Structures are given as C-alpha cells and as structure tokens.
Amino acid sequence: MILVPGPVELHPRVLKAISEQVISHRSEKFSELLMEIVNDLSWAIGAESEAKIALLTGSGTLAVESMVYSLVNPGDSVLALEFGEFGKRLRESLESRGANVFTIKAPPGRTPEAGEIETIAKKIKPKYIATVHVETSTGTMINNLKDISKLAEEFGAKLLLDAVSSLGLEELYMNKWSINAIASCSQKGLGAPPGLSFVALSEEAVKRVCETTGKPSYLDLCKNLKFLEKRETPFTPAVNLMYGLAEALKLLREEGIEERWRRTKRLSELLYNMTEDIGFSPLAEETNRAHAVVALVPPNGFSATEIVKALRKKEIYIASGMGDLKDRILRIGIMGYVNESHIEKLVKEMAEIVGRKKIE
Ligand SMILES: Cc1ncc(COP(=O)(O)O)c(C=O)c1O
Missing domain, CATH: 3.90.1150.10 (Aspartate Aminotransferase, domain 1)
Structure with missing residues (x-):
C-alpha cells in the first residue's frame, strides 16, 4: 500500500493506457492526444478558455522553473512566500533567474500572515507574488489564495503558483481566483505516472512569456505555445506517459x-x-x-x-x-x-x- 505524497499507484486503466504503441509526435493522432490533455487540464485547473497549457516532459520542478524563467526577467521584483522546502526551492529558482526577491518566511506548519504580505507588498510593489499552494514538506496549505490574489491585483502584481501537490486534490480555480500562472505535474493528484508536467498561463501571462529573454530552450514557454498553435510540442514528448495522463484525466472527469x-x-x-x-x-x-x-x-x-x-x-x-x-x-x-x-x-x-x- 503506497501512501507517500506522490507518486501514486496507478489505476489499472492508466497502466493499460501507457502500454499502447508509440506514435510519432508529428502525426494527427498525436495532435488529438495533445489537445485532449490540454482541454482536460484546462478544465481541471479552472482556467478560462483563453488560458493556455504548456505540456512539458519532465517532473514538477521543470514546470516550476519554466514558469519562473519564462515569466520573470532578471531584475524583476518578486515577493516570495516560503513556508517549507518547496517554497525554498521556488525562491532559489527565482534568485538564480536573477530576480530581485523579497522573501516572507513562516515556520513549519504555518503560512505567512495576510497582514504581513500586505505591508510588504505595499512597500516593495512587486511585479509577482510567488508561492507554493500545498507545501509537501510540512502538510501545510495557503488557505487564502483568493485573498492573496486580490491583494496582488491591488498592487498591480501577478500571482505565480506551484500547485504540484494540490492540483486535483484541493479547491483551486485559476480564473475565478485570478491566478496568473500555475505549475503542476502528473504523478500526484492527477494519478498519472511521473514524468510529465505543465504550466497553465492566463491570457495576460501568454503575452508575457514571449517578452522575457535569455531563457534556456527547454524552459521556454513561448516556444512551447508556438508549437501548441500547430497542435504539437517543440521537443520529443513522453508519448506513453501522455496516454496515461489522458486516461487519468478521464477518470478524474468521471469522479x-x-x-x-x-x-x-x-x-x-x-x-x-x-x-x-x-x-x-x-x-x-x-x-x-x-x-x-x-x-x-x-x-x-x-x-x-x-x-x-x-x-x-x-x-x-x-x-x-x-x-x-x-x-x-x-x-x-x-x-x-x-x-x-x-x-x-x-x-x-x-x-x-x-x-x-x-x-x-
Ligand atoms: C510542492 C512541490 N513543488 C515541487 C515539487 C517538485 O516536483 P518533482 O519532484 O516532480 O520535480 C514537489 C515534489 O514533491 C512538490 O511537492
């Protein structure tokens, strides 16, 4: 019995799906599979129809770093909320991107206070507020995302969210809660095999990913979205894992x-x-x-x-x-x-x- 915080044991239907024969990622059949996943992920994340999903081959860290490198420019001011190991990794990723990061930390089991976030945001006027939703290292969750997002809007900031451990398991509405970008992956709440991840981008964030410079190709969401217009991915994707993810999303729709x-x-x-x-x-x-x-x-x-x-x-x-x-x-x-x-x-x-x- 596996009850670790991801990856999870696969449903027999997902197991069967990943054993399908490989197909070319430049074929019509592949495009149909990709678009089915993109549509189901948009639904699962509560995205508006204009939001875009960049599907990536790699674990959750790839999605988080692609979100950071594609949306944040060196020198941008970012307020990072850190209340555990994965918040620390998010902050470090922002720092390695060269962002001007101000961090509010909270001890294990707690999250930063709304009042403190407001005071600091007023002072530093960040371009982004970045946080983890469910901190897997401490079982602690930001329970007022909607309010933080409203606060971010008041100061002209955008909310970047690591939803690696929360997607599919905790209440989350990308559009209703005005979240600018969400990074998540296949192997936790979605119940698919590890190895795939994605970034959901709001209509506004879609414009910004093409404005950032100096990002490595594999983390470049602008490139990914250009290929998505052709219903393709820029690089060779893990097609069999995609079969598994598509089936896991079907199971989610059924439940x-x-x-x-x-x-x-x-x-x-x-x-x-x-x-x-x-x-x-x-x-x-x-x-x-x-x-x-x-x-x-x-x-x-x-x-x-x-x-x-x-x-x-x-x-x-x-x-x-x-x-x-x-x-x-x-x-x-x-x-x-x-x-x-x-x-x-x-x-x-x-x-x-x-x-x-x-x-x-
Ligand atoms: C909140 C959070 N963010 C990021 C990650 C990194 O994900 P991965 O191990 O899939 O790269 C994890 C992994 O458990 C996580 O729980």
Missing part, C-alpha cells in the same frame, strides 16, 4: 473534480482524527492543514524514521520528514485511489507500533 476534493478532505480529516486518538498530532495549525498531504508528529519518544521503517515491513509506504524535520514528522499522501479502508489499515498498524489501543 468529478469537486467530488475528488471532497473525498480528499473527508479522508484527511478521518486520518487527522484517528491518529490524534493514538497520540499523534498534526504539524500544521488547524486553519492551514492540507488535505492532500497529512504531516503528523509522533507521540513523545517515537522516531518518525523508525515508524516509517516498521510500516515498510508491513508493506505500507509513507514518508518521513524532509531536512531538519526528517525524524520529527510522518508525511502521508491522500493521493490516488485511496479510500477509508486504506486509512483504517494504516492507523491500525500505527497504533500497534506505538503500543496504543487499536481503533475498532
């Missing part, structure tokens, strides 16, 4: 995106409640706990790494913390085709490891 958000919320709440009963406590504050990734502090005296190892012996795979949190927290992904019985089985084993009464 309904709002239903998947509800399922993720329901299962994460079940997990938070059941584990609290056996002595674990959530790392994140109640107001910004993520549903897609649950981060738990073990009862006193128990090492997270030892619990992960003990679960592995039972063929249950979850993750421990990252960096300084390595031994301090457990991270569980509510991603893929998880249901109540997975959560109950996991908690039963966790209870046994820490010697607490089993949950009936």
